[in-house]
Amino acid sequence: MKGPEVLPILKDEPWLEKYAAKIQNRFDKFQSAKKEIEQHSGSILEYARxxxxxxxxxxxxxxxxxxxxxxxxxxxxxxxxxxxxxxxxxxxxxxxxxxxxxxxxxxxxxxxxxxxxxxxxxxxxxxxxxxxxxxxxxxxxxxxxxxxxxxxxLWFGEKFKWMDSEFSAANSFKQPLIYECHVGMAQEKLGIGTYKEFETEILPRIKKAGYNTIQLMAIMEHPYYGSFGYHVSNFFAPTSRFGTPEELKSLVDKAHEMGIAVIMDIVHSHAVKNVNEGINEFDGSDHQYFHPGPRGYHEGWDSKVFDYNKPEVQQFLLSNIRYWMEEFHIDGFRFDGVTSIMYLHHGLFMDFDNVDLYFDSNIDEEAILYLQLANSLIHQLQPNSLSIAEDVSGMPGLSRKIEDGGIGFDFRMAMGVPDYWIKTLKHKQDEEWDMFELWHQLSNRPIKERSIAYAESHDQALVGDKSLAFWLMDKEMYFSMSLLQQNLVVDRGIALHKMIRMITFSLGGEGYLNFIGNEFGHPEWVDFPREGNDWSYQYARRQWSLVDDPLLRYGQLGAWDKAMTSLGTKYQVLASKHAVQLYLDPNKKIIAYERANLIFVFSFHPTESFFGFPIHLPSPGSYKIILDSDEKAFGGFERLDKSVEYFTDKDQNLLLYLPNRTMLVLERQ
The missing domain is CATH 2.60.40.10 (Immunoglobulins)
Structure with missing residues (x-):
């Protein structure tokens, strides 16, 4: 008699063989739950109504x-x-x-x-x-x-007339270029921005910058503005701070008209503990929607933890997904706090340095089942939808199909990458940068699990930390960003900012994310109005006047970012197979690799430039530079001549001039 078919994830990842029974049990549990739902409601679609x-x-x-x-x-x-x-x-x-x-x-x-x-x-x-x-x-x-x-x-307004019937998110999701944004802080004014202002003033900027997807933060109603939208009180209510439901629908409709997909942060990892505003203790008990006692309290976030095993809670959360997709034409979700959902310890104070941690007694299997059901629902509702997991643990199979033995997300956030960049800038001199570590951090991911790479998101710019630009240039950004002056700190900062973003973009994943304004090196940090800052909006806004000013260098960083997304779109770089390393020199700080039939060469050396530097290529022929970070338009020194045609020699080497702190992209002619 033939035994059960081995799940694809076990065939692809032999190191998981030790945990085959648990992975199989996880899949069987999903199948059983799905069958039970179908017997109860007819389908998961009906269950989520x-x-x-x-x-x-x-x-x-x-x-x-x-x-x-x-x-x-x-x-x-x-x-x-x-x-x-x-x-x-x-x-x-x-x-x-x-x-x-x-x-x-x-x-x-x-x-x-x-x-x-x-x-x-x-x-x-x-x-x-x-x-x-x-x-x-x-x-x-x-x-x-x-x-x-x-x-x-009560909201009995006229039915919104959608104009996006011909829009499909399929093209966006082949390689998502995500613009992470917060509607309230998207304006330059000292106050809260609106859905309407975002639609008219910010969407055109995003389109022009070359992004094909927006990720809306803080859309679900939350009582405290400073929570960044992560302490949700009312799960079916779009926040009224930014305007009406119809104005949010108009924003989504306009984005679709521009060819931009819309995903939103969905917070199903926890809920605000507030009794007056939220759902905590709604019926007087502590275990209606949440686990009773200490298990129902998240110490790290001071919030409540859902009981994913309860059918009523499952239906509440799954219906919430359906509501946002159908009522607001949301194309997908970035699930917040997936690490917290999957583990009973919520990932607090954990390094996840042992594979056993993915399958031990700290795993909340009921919560993982909920995530599988959520992903199944999302993709049944809309095949061209997108689900992204924010997980720091590296759970195997997180972004693999359920039928493969996975949890069903389309992508996972490459959360180790921004942490790597911040630690590098904080603790290492330029001369100490480890090229082997850099390559490993950006390229080491499962072949069949897609990742969203990013150099920084909102997390890295919150109070207590700084944006990458501010780590690189700090107070010099206040005084020395004029095109009319030269500053060594700013020159270094601009050069590295471009290189960090490009190597993250082209090497780190199958999708890319940028936080609003960081593409042009937005200075300072993000801080919402609170008692500690006298309820100021000074740092809860975006200073677009900086990038718009032709006399400031922010425009050069913005131009580079646009060139980067344009290159990625034209050559479908992120949709291509993983990069193949061509060269790595730890002392000269040079990395070269091939991806999407393009040659990427980075010279991170802080002082030395190299002439006639040999890079062995997979294919002989002639090559031309199609993009380089040293162009004057991008704040460089114009040391490379793009009109030069480079020919491989008898050893199939390309002899290149590599200025310090510069990257270039070559294409075979």
């Missing part, structure tokens, strides 16, 4: 509004708001044995009171307390300017 049952909906057949809530531990629920003059007792809800509460408001009776824009809450009485809460599935939440109190808001 619970948001169409709970919350506030108009029911044409009954001609009225129904509000439903799941709150099994609660004793009484009362619906109240503007429509009943905030009377906490006049509108009791009825409970069924499952723990669902419901109230119906006939249209004829409430048509003049239950209105678009009016505010609502639900009064929940439990054995523990009696509190006013925001409906869990509410679609919009607003904050009162005077009291600062949050409330749900």
């Amino acid at each position: 619970i948001h169409e049952f709970y919350g506030i909906h108009f029911e044409p057949l009954r001609n009225g509004w129904v509000y439903r809530e799941w709150a099994p531990a609660a004793d009484e629920l009362y619906f109240f708001g503007d429509f009943n003059n905030w009377d906490r007792r006049s509108h009791p809800m009825k409970k069924n044995p499952r723990g669902d509460w419901e109230i119906f408001l006939p249209f004829d009776q409430y048509k003049d009171r239950f209105l678009h824009g009016s505010k609502v809450k639900v009064h929940v009485i439990s054995p523990k307390n009696a509190l006013d809460r925001i409906p869990v599935y509410i679609r919009r939440v607003v904050q009162d300017e005077k009291s600062h109190d949050f409330a749900g808001q």
Whole structure:
């Protein structure tokens, strides 16, 4: 009798053989859960429609509004708001044995009171307390300017007319060039930017810069602006700080018109612990949506941890995915905190230096099952969708298909790369840079697991750290970025900034990410208004005037970044196979490799230039420089002549002039 088929991941990665039983069990568990869902709901698509049952909906057949809530531990629920003059007792809800509460408001009776824009809450009485809460599935939440109190808001606006029926994210996702952005801090003004401003003022910049995907941060409603959107309170409500739901839809629609895909940060790793604004202890218990006791509390983030084993929680989170994809035409997600989701220790204080750690008793298999279900749903809803995992642990199979024995993400964030760059700039002199370590850090990844490479994201620029540009040039950026003056610190900083980004881009992954403004070397750090900075917006904005000023050198960095994305798009560099090393010299600080039939040569030497330097090439013939970082337009010294044609010699070597701190790209003619 023939045994079960060996999962592809075990064939491709022989070192996982020791864990074959656990990997197979993970796959079998998914298959079993999928079958159970299909028996219960017909399909995972139907399973992920619970948001169409709970919350506030108009029911044409009954001609009225129904509000439903799941709150099994609660004793009484009362619906109240503007429509009943905030009377906490006049509108009791009825409970069924499952723990669902419901109230119906006939249209004829409430048509003049239950209105678009009016505010609502639900009064929940439990054995523990009696509190006013925001409906869990509410679609919009607003904050009162005077009291600062949050409330749900009815939103019965006209149906948005989408114009993106012909848009497909397929081309973007062959090699995602992702522009990570925060709508609120995207403007130069000292204040919060809006969806509309982002659509009209920032999207054209992103298009011009050559990015094919935007990653929207902080879109799910969160009570504290300074949390960067990672302490979510209302999972089905796009934050009202930036505007209306229709204005967010317009932003997405406009991006699609420009050929730009839209993904969003989705925070299913934890939730804000706030009781007044969030879903914590909604029915009075500590274990409705979250694990009870200490397991339900995330010490590192001061937040609540979901119980992924509960069907009601699974449906809540999966329906949340479906909602964003269908209601707002989101093309995919970057899942925040995947390390925290997968491990009971949440990855805190862990080095992940032992393979056993991926399969030991600290793994939350129920959480991994949820991630598999989430990825299955995403790709069933939209085949041309994108799911990215933010994971620092290096979990094997994270970005492999479920049927291969993986967890189902399309890409994983190459989180070790930006950490490597920051540590290098912090702790090493230029002469000490290790070329072997650099090559290993950027190229060492599984052949069949795609990565998003990045030199820095929002994480590296938060208060307590600095952007790469600021690490490289620091205070000199305040005084010496003029084209009319020369400064050795700035010259070094600009040269290395370009090289760091290009080697990360061309060597580090199958996709690339840049944080808003960092492409032109945005100075300083990111700091949101808080008590510690007197509620200032000084560092929660982007100074576009710097890159727009023709007399400042920020424009040169912006031009380089555009040339880099243009090269990547034209030659599909990131969609190509892994790079093949051609040369590495640790003392001369030279690295050369081939990718996408292009030759990339980097000379990181801080002082020495090399003449007639031999690089052995895989194919003989003539070659020309198609891009080099030493061009004057990019802040270089114009030491290379792009009109020169280089011919391989009898040993198949190309003899090149390699100026210090310069990279060049050659193409065979």
